[in-house]
Structures are given as structure tokens and as C-alpha cells.
Amino acid sequence: MGGFEQGGVAFVILLVLLAIGVPVGFALAGVAAAGLYFSVGPSFLLTTFKTTPYTLASDYTFVVVPMFVLMGAIAGRAGIIGDLYAAAQAMLSRVRGSLFMATIVAQAGFAAASGSTVVASGVFTRMALPEMLRFRYDPGVSAGCIAAAGTLAGLIPPSIAMVLFALLTGQPVGALLIAGILPGVLTAAGYMVGIRIFLQFRPHWAPDLTEQPTWPDRFRALSKVWSVLLLMTLVMGGIYSGLFPPSAAGAVGAAGALLIALSMRRLAGSDLWEALLESARITAMIFLIVIAGLIFSRFLLISGFIGDLRSLVQAAELGVTGFLVMTVILFLLLGMFLDSVSLLVITMPFLFPISQTLGINPIWFAVIVVKLIEIAAISPPVGLNLYAVLASADGRVRTGQLFRGVTPFLMIEMVILGLLLAFPVIATFLPDTMG
Numbered sequence: 001m002g003g004f005e006q007g008g009v010a011f012v013i014l015l016v017l018l019a020i021g022v023p024v025g026f027a028l029a030g031v032a033a034a035g036l037y038f039s040v041g042p043s044f045l046l047t048t049f050k051t052t053p054y055t056l057a058s059d060y061t062f063v064v065v066p067m068f069v070l071m072g073a074i075a076g077r078a079g080i081i082g083d084l085y086a087a088a089q090a091m092l093s094r095v096r097g098s099l100f101m102a103t104i105v106a107q108a109g110f111a112a113a114s115g116s117t118v119v120a121s122g123v124f125t126r127m128a129l130p131e132m133l134r135f136r137y138d139p140g141v142s143a144g145c146i147a148a149a150g151t152l153a154g155l156i157p158p159s160i161a162m163v164l165f166a167l168l169t170g171q172p173v174g175a176l177l178i179a180g181i182l183p184g185v186l187t188a189a190g191y192m193v194g195i196r197i198f199l200q201f202r203p204h205w206a207p208d209l210t211e212q213p214t215w216p217d218r219f220r221a222l223s224k225v226w227s228v229l230l231l232m233t234l235v236m237g238g239i240y241s242g243l244f245p246p247s248a249a250g251a252v253g254a255a256g257a258l259l260i261a262l263s264m265r266r267l268a269g270s271d272l273w274e275a276l277l278e279s280a281r282i283t284a285m286i287f288l289i290v291i292a293g294l295i296f297s298r299f300l301l302i303s304g305f306i307g308d309l310r311s312l313v314q315a316a317e318l319g320v321t322g323f324l325v326m327t328v329i330l331f332l333l334l335g336m337f338l339d340s341v342s343l344l345v346i347t348m349p350f351l352f353p354i355s356q357t358l359g360i361n362p363i364w365f366a367v368i369v370v371k372l373i374e375i376a377a378i379s380p381p382v383g384l385n386l387y388a389v390l391a392s393a394d395g396r397v398r399t400g401q402l403f404r405g406v407t408p409f410l411m412i413e414m415v416i417l418g419l420l421l422a423f424p425v426i427a428t429f430l431p432d433t434m435g
């Protein structure tokens with residue numbers, strides 16, 4: 001059996017294991033173990049399983065992952081999200097669909113303090129959804145708005161997805177984080193423009209609000225967002241200016257979030273302990289998937305699958321356009337069944353080398369890939385953000401309502417993806433200006 005056939009069989013077995021409910025990390029590791037055993041024997045298999053976890057865990061650059069997660073956990077427990085939402089709601093109260101707009105703006109702001117889309121979706125569901133339902137907003141569209149806006153944390157730095165892409169492909173973390181800023185802002189703006197257009201045809205989604213805060217109330221609410229602005233300036237300003245390396249940015253951000261929370265007197269000892277536990281759990285889950293994915297990618301390389309696939313793509317003469325179309329289709333299909341981290345870990349070992357063979361800018365390709373995995377996060381039936389919203393909604397929204405409600409945002413995402421594909425400069429402009 002050739003390398004391409006071995007890889008194909010491995011992917012089929014992997015999808016079967018995932019379909020019957022085997023956790024992603026264990027499924028990847030199990031398939032990789034069997035593949036390595038039959039390809040190169042037990043000695044290499046044992047060596048790989050001994051060295052890969054240690055190599056990954058001892059790599060200093062990986063410290064940025066738990067630190068970014070911790071920064072977001074502390075910021076969430078310090079009430080920073082509530083301040084953001086209150087300010088956005090007050091400033092946008094005269095706009096039809098203001099709670100949609102406020103949720104998008106507040107989630108974009110929180111994305112600058114948290115790299116996790118799932119955390120953002122879950123927290124905003126508990127906070128924003130009851131408010132939307134109180135004013136008789138459409139339940140499905142409200143929940144879909146929260147799930148979609150949660151994906152902004154995948155592009156707007158600090159982004160865990162960008163960090164993982166950098167670590168899996170050897171690209172500079174700092175440049176990738178900075179590259180997500182303009183696409184993230186474009187996505188937030190696209191959501192706001194798109195929802196306003198949809199409201200022209202579906203006005204019942206968002207009845208007019210009767211409460212109008214005064215300007216003094218608005219300025220008081222706006223004055224509380226200094227914490228997020230300070231965190232954003234601290235982390236992104238430090239990376240962009242070269243004041244500290246990206247590997248230290250997470251630690252600086254986590255320390256900054258802790259100091260801000262303590263200065264606001266909003267963080268009790270139990271809150272800090274819960275933030276630490278949450279960070280440990282999320283980090284352990286991510287590392288398990290990444291370690292298993294690296295072992296799986298080593299099997300794909302040794303079996304000859306990656307080489308055979310690269311040769312097949314070159315022989316087919318797909319070119320850059322054909323390869324990008326193939327990538328989009330692959331991610332949209334797999335994204336219906338895999339979470340974002342798993343999708344990234346499984347596909348990058350063979351897609352990224354091919355992209356470089358075709359001469360595609362790696363920064364631009366990273367932004368396209370992260371945009372695709374965030375679209376996958378809100379794609380039924382297994383979009384991770386959708387289930388984070390459902391789990392936090394306490395029965396206020398049914399699954400069918402959410403699937404229908406997120407459809408307008410998927411349509412908006414397709415437009416934004418088209419813009420990113422047509423104009424690579426949106427992704428590459430800021431990294432090109434870095435010193």
C-alpha cells in the first residue's frame with residue numbers, strides 16, 4: 001500500500017472514531033500509533049511517543065497559550081465583559097438592532113483580552129441573551145449573533161488559533177498575531193453592516209427599544225472600558241514595537257489583567273483559583289490535541305502521504321486559485337464535524353507545505369485558514385461555538401432556532417472570506433510595517 005493510500009485509510013478510520021464519540025486527542029493518537037507501528041515498527045513508535053510530548057511541553061514558545069487563556073479567564077471574572085457590553089449598549093442605543101450591534105462591538109473588544117472563541121460565546125450568552133429576549137429580539141438570531149461574534153477572538157489578537165498555526169508551521173508568532181487585526185475589524189464591521197441590511201427585510205428580528213440612556217449615562221459607561229484598551233495596548237503594542245517577544249506577551253497580558261482586576265477590587269481569591277483551574281483545563285485539552293496531531297502528522301510524513309499528495313497537486317496543475325478553492329471546500333466540509341483546534345492540527349501538516357510549494361504568502365494563508373476554522377465553529381451540525389451557546393442558554397433557545405439564526409452570519413462570513421481572498425493586503429499590510 002502506497003503512502004497516499006495509507007494516509008487515506010488513516011483519515012477514514014479517524015473520521016469513524018470521531019463519529020462514534022472517541023475524543024479527538026485519543027483518536028488522533030490511536031490512529032497515528034497504529035500507522036507508525038505498521039509503517040516503521042514498534043521501536044520508532046515508542047521513540048516518537050516518548051520524545052514528542054516532552055519536546056512540545058519543554059518549548060518555551062508554547063507558554064503563550066496558557067498565558068493568553070489565563071488573561072481571558074481573569075478578564076472575564078473581573079467584570080470587564082460586563083463593562084464592555086454596557087458601554088456598547090449605551091453608545092448604540094439609538095440604532096435599530098442596537099443589542100445585536102452592542103454584542104458585536106463588545107465581543108470584538110473582549111477578543112482583545114481573550115483568545116478563546118468558546119469562552120467568549122459562553123460568557124456573552126449568559127450576559128447578553130437574557131437582555132435580548134427581554135426586549136423581544138428573535139431568539140435564534142440573537143443566539144446566532146452571539147455565536148458568530150465569538151469567532152472574532154480567533155482573528156483579533158491575542159488569538160490562540162494564530163499561535164497554534166505559528167507553532168505548527170514555524171511561522172513568526174508576532175507577525176501572525178498582528179496580521180489578524182485588520183481582518184478581525186473587517187469581520188466585526190461586516191457583521192454590523194450585514195445585520196443592518198437583513199433588518200431592512202426582517203424588521204421583526206429586532207423591535208425598537210424604548211429605553212434611551214442619557215448622554216451622561218453613556219459617558220459613564222464608556223469610561224469603564226479603559227481596562228480593555230490598556231490590555232490591548234500593553235500586549236499588541238509590545239509585540240508590534242518589539243518591546244518584548246510574543247512568547248512573553250501572554251505572561252505580560254495575564255499579569256496586566258491580574259493587576260487591573262485587583263486595582264478594580266473585583267477579583268476574590270476564589271475567582272483567581274477558578275481562573276487558574278479553567279486555564280489549566282483548557283491548556284491541557286489543547287496540548288493533548290496538538291501532541292496527538294503532531295504524532296499523526298509525523299505518520300503522514302513517514303508513510304509518504306504528504307509527498308504523494310504534494311506530487312498529486314502539482315501534477316493536477318491546480319495553481320494557487322485551484323488550491324485555495326480546494327482548501328476552502330475541505331475546511332467547510334470537515335468543519336461540520338471537527339472543532340477548530342483539531343481541524344488546524346489535522347490539516348496543516350499537509351496543506352501548509354503545498355501552499356509554500358505554490359508560493360503562497362504564509363501570513364495571508366494563515367489568515368485564510370483561521371477565518372475558515374472560525375466559520376467552521378459556527379457551521380451546523382457540530383460548530384463548537386453553537387454548542388457553547390446552547391450549553392449556556394439554559395433552554396432559552398432550541399437547537400433548530402440557533403441553526404436558522406446563525407445562517408445570516410454564515411452568509412456574511414462568505415462575503416468577508418471573498419474579500420480576504422481577493423485582497424491579500426488586508427492580511428499582510430500590518431505585518432509588513434513591523435520592524
